[in-house]
Amino acid sequence: MSANTEVLNINKLKRRTPLTDTNLLLIITVTVFITMYLSAIIFLGKGFTKPQMFYNILNENASLLVLSCGMTLVMITGGIDISVGQVTCLVCMASAVFLNNNSILGIMPEGHAVVVSMLIALGIGLAFGIIQGLLVAYLEFQPFIVTLAGMFFAKGMTTIICSDRVNIDNKVNSAFHDLSSTEVSIPFIGSYNKAGEFVPATAEVGVVVGLAVVVILFILLRWTKLGRNFYAVGGNNQSANMLGINVKLTKFLAHVLCGLCAGIGGYLFFLHARSGSPLHATGAEMNAIASSIIGGTMLSGGVGNIFGTLCGVLSLSTIKNIVTSLGLEDPWWTNITVAIMLCIFLLVQSVISVILARKKKNKK
């Protein structure tokens, strides 16, 4: 008799769809994004119904998207990296100065120079990732202090390389210019113009790279051992160790990948801005952190999703657009908006974790 009821209980459990914390936050994120987008359509008119608008948002934010993805990885392991913004700035400056250097163009053709500049960007990102990863994972420093120092180091290095704006125009390197102005058209997606012709939506190269990074990292987090180890380490350090996971290596790799993302994101910023300047990407670290958090990544680690981060970036950009078109065009409003969003989501997370903890205690 009792055996029967037990089986029944198990079956009942199986019919109910289980909801993980990650999925719960993802649902919130997607809801937030849809609400944002709908209100954008209402407030800003029809422009937002066209697919091209969607790509315009992505064009503007391809770099941020990649930075946020890297940030999400680190945050899932329970860390944080606030150096990404200034690393982006450094990457732009280094690449710009490199491409602007006439003597280099004497050595190699323009196309090669562009490739080398990409390698420089990735190298800088990786270097920051590796050093910060070593300090955080193996010497057990607070990630915040380490990456704060990294941030100021990158800031200083940028101005040491050059303290002014460096523009890359057609005359300097036409290969770079071609690359940065290449627009990829997307088949079957587009809108009809006034004459009734089909105009395919187009996106910059950066968007393609950004979306590729999203897909790759999504696969990494979902289906690879390393990705799942990120979650385990963020969920509970000591348990992960007891379960036979190399916690230090996992944390280290998260920082390296984040550094790499900062390198890629930096180059995308460079492609979009076609210049290097000490003022580039100021506040990008906060935008990246905010996107991750809005995207459902828990600051305490162990919970997060790259798809959520994508939604987070889109939500953030949409709300920025809304704020601007509400007449609050002054530049500071965006920053304040982002800060308010970040604050709200931090509070929501804090409250959620308190509720979850209380629920668990009661179950006990």
Added chain:
Amino acid sequence: MEQGTVLEMRGICKYFPGVRALEQVDFTLREGEIHALMGENGAGKSTLIKVLTGVYPKDAGAIYLAGVDGQVHIKSPQDAQNNGIATVYQEITLCPNLTVAENMYIGRTRSALTNWQKMNSDAGKLLDELGIPAHPKQQLGNCSIAVQQMVAIARAVDMECKVLILDEPTSSLDEQEVQKLFGLMRDLKKKGVGIIFVTHFLEQVYEVCDRITVLRDGQLVGEYIIEDLPRVQLVSKMLGKDFDDMADIKSDSDTDNIDYSSTPVYEAIGLTGTTGIKPFDFRIHKGEVNGFTGLLGSGRSESVRAIFGADRVTRGRVMIDGRPVKIRKPLDAMKHGISYLPEDRKRDGIVGDLSVRDNIILALQVMKGFFKPFSRAQAEQFADEYIKLLNIKTASSETPIKSLSGGNQQKVILARWLLANPVYLILDEPTRGIDVGTKVEIQKLVLKLAAEGKSVTFISSEIDEMIRTCSRLVVMRDGKVVGELKGEDLNQNKIMATIAGGES
């Protein structure tokens, strides 16, 4: 190694700075047996388990496993897993943010990719087989603690281990869940797995175990077949007192002076909190020394914490000198003249980096108020007075408390609460982990305080200490008050029988 033995530990020693955690301990586990490892707090059970699972390196001794020639060197939890030693700890060592299935397989798979479908179906099969009511795709943190514990066991079972260690797995399970766990253990036993079962629930030991090894103070007391060791004998082995040795020293304090008809100094009715204790009534009179006793986890510490307001109190009325009062936080209790020396000295007692002086004056200072600091000279005078009074061995009152020995740290905390001049003093395990000389000093002090008219609650794992100092004992089991002993009943046999419960 004998035939049929799966694990043998010989002469294991483990030392921590200033502490002898294990001294020449032997342990043998045979194929298909459930072997209980028993002992009170600090007896060395956990240390032995941690040595076996590679969390601590051993200082001396050898470990042999069936099927392996010569000694086995276990350096990490991973190593232990590879050697077929699976462990389920008291605290859940799984990741609450992952799914049930993931928790069962993470860290064990070789391939770089995760095959979710296969993993979920494998996990589902195993969960069904073991009758664990969890869905493979469910997030572990959303399961009850009991189910989480069982998932940990499922993980261990799936590793096809030869040795399965269950370190107090039942402390958070209810009766039904315990029965399910026992069913599982019996199945594994039939398959020839050797199970080490660490617990402090005596009934459970007698229900499933075949053999008992008792440790005390880091030393081996002995290995017994379950039929040969009646319950009361086991308790006496654990506590280090022979059962018949009941002609013990009775408290030399004069307990007749206590006027039980007077208004109690402190009285609680139906007090309960969030920490899992059942509502209890309690009163203490002027000049009385009372004790809470029971095995570890019986709720004795949780009860006194509720009295002091250290954890959230959800229900109950409290009266001090007959006047109803509200005690919501520690400061309330302190202002009503209650002092509390916590069980975990390191976590809740000392403020490690601060000087002995600051640690002594802390409580009185807080009571006096934020804007009224003691002058340096005044603080120094207090500190010196109590350092002398309690004979605290410290280089100076400037020395950080963390560099003192355990016993002297405890005396500093005692000094802190004596300086606060309480009416009612709660001492939770004040004698744990300190040397014998200090233990005696503290007991004498308790009696002296009572003679001066203070009320004291004294908690200790050592029963003879309690008998010597207390005039009344509240006995607890499983979060419930199960008896109150005083006068004639206050003897070793009676106490042990009440603690053990059931037929003695």
Added chain:
Amino acid sequence: MTTPEPRLKTGRSGKRLLEKFGLTQLIIPFVALLFLVLLNLFVDPSFFKIALEKSSTGYYILSGNLISIIDNGSELAILAIGMTLVTSASGGQDISVGSAIAIAGSIVLRVIKGLSPSISGGELAVYLIFAFVLCVVASALFGAFNGSLVAFFKIQPMVATLILFTAGRSIAAWINNNENISITDDRFKYFGNFLPGIPVPTPVFISAVCMIVIALVLKFTNLRLYSQAVGINASSSRLNGINPKMIKLLSFIILGVCVAVCGFIKVSRTASITYAVIANNIEMDAILAVALGGNNLGGGKFNMTASIIGAYVIQFLTTTLFKLKVSSSAISAYKAVVVIFLIILSAPVVRKWLGDLKNKHIASRAKVKKEGV
């Protein structure tokens, strides 16, 4: 084996003497200072020249690098006071101080400009007091905002303050509609420069007042005991009747007040504000000052004097780098290296490793001696 003992004893008693005066912690900043002084002596001895010159306003004022160090170091020293308390109680740092200074400065300018289109006579004093009070209240509120995120919502201090870190300068710009306000009345400049007839810069006096105030607070309240206890062991302090949340909140509010004073000095120096640049990178300097003072960045015991001295040493470093022709914005890279170096030295892993190394060294020396005997 017996011979080393007496030597050890003297070493210990010497150390005890230092401990008695709380001086052991001062060794790090003083060694750093010594290093900087020697470096400057070597590069250019004229670095230390102090002159009494007639300024453009017609009064005699002191000038020279040393004067500029104690002058420009004032804000940092004041910030170090608050940062030390926050570090001690919350175990983290506030990285929003630079932005918060921008807000404070912006408020001061807004109030003075807004209230007095044409300032005349003694009214300025009233406006100044009003502006200052308003700026203190606002900064304390921002501090309380950070503090409550940390204390009640249990968000790591650095993440919580990240919000204001990025939004702060924008808020500052918003307060004044991004206008470049400048106050023409010279008297407003007194607080950031020189009072007529007094050769020592005013910020020196202001920071001295702040130090005296904090010294009195530490003497006549239990702030030190409470925040140290909370920082070392929050659970234990709660059982001793302290409310850890309130202490954390209080430390952030005190830092807010310090920020207000800094903001006031900063805008008074130039009588104007550049929102993106004012107090740039000062959060890094303040954290560095606390670390250089030998305080544990993880919270707990603190030494206020060491932090303040640390702040001046940082300013010394900045001025030295300036003299070595390092551009102002590149300085942060050098300081970042110093931070990394300092935290590596203070890391538990490294300390343990160094300790083991020392023990091994002593052991091997003892062994050699034994073998020699």
